[in-house]
Amino acid sequence: MMTLNEWCIIPTIGLVTLLSALILLISTPIVWEPLYEVAIPSDMPEIYKNDANSISQAFWQTTSFDEVNTSLRGGQLAPKETHHFEDVRGLIHFFIIPLCAGLFIITIWKLLIKRAVQWHISLVYLLILGGALAIWGALAWRHMFRTLHWWIFQNDSWILHSKSYTLKLYPYSVWQTASIVIMATLFLLLCILSVLSIRQLLKQRQCTDILL
Numbered sequence: 001m002m003t004l005n006e007w008c009i010i011p012t013i014g015l016v017t018l019l020s021a022l023i024l025l026i027s028t029p030i031v032w033e034p035l036y037e038v039a040i041p042s043d044m045p046e047i048y049k050n051d052a053n054s055i056s057q058a059f060w061q062t063t064s065f066d067e068v069n070t071s072l073r074g075g076q077l078a079p080k081e082t083h084h085f086e087d088v089r090g091l092i093h094f095f096i097i098p099l100c101a102g103l104f105i106i107t108i109w110k111l112l113i114k115r116a117v118q119w120h121i122s123l124v125y126l127l128i129l130g131g132a133l134a135i136w137g138a139l140a141w142r143h144m145f146r147t148l149h150w151w152i153f154q155n156d157s158w159i160l161h162s163k164s165y166t167l168k169l170y171p172y173s174v175w176q177t178a179s180i181v182i183m184a185t186l187f188l189l190l191c192i193l194s195v196l197s198i199r200q201l202l203k204q205r206q207c208t209d210i211l212l
Contacts, residue, residue, distance in 0.1 A: 014119060040174060
């Protein structure tokens, strides 16, 4: 009989761990820049691309975004925009905490408890969450967007003027593509891990039956 840990706690930790890892991976320049190149409109000026790459690289540096702003050539960021990018950098680095904590907990679970992580339950959680967000977005996109941003950043730094340079560098298609890549990769990983965990469970049951 499965315990609460196996039904809920460990699968949730597994899902958060994978999601944190993917967000960190996507945010690195080596991954983000090719993805950005694919996602932007074909008529995006080259100078905009260079500025966007300068900003994405700064997320993994200690240079302040006020300094980065002075190096931009296609336009300038308003103070509110530089403040928002500082918030984004802090958020990206924050995901290191749930990633390390999740890996530690899952490792301890595997070594000490010697039970398989129920990745197929994590997959069910992902499908429920993804379905809920899809319905919410389809019915009230603006409300979902604003609510999630308020919850994530806890301030209004993300509320930018419609003509801000940030919105020129990062149109909606960029975030749409990044979200699809993260969710699709997460779904694929969970499918693979689910198959492996189910196989491990079957082996454990076979061993138990033999012992009995």
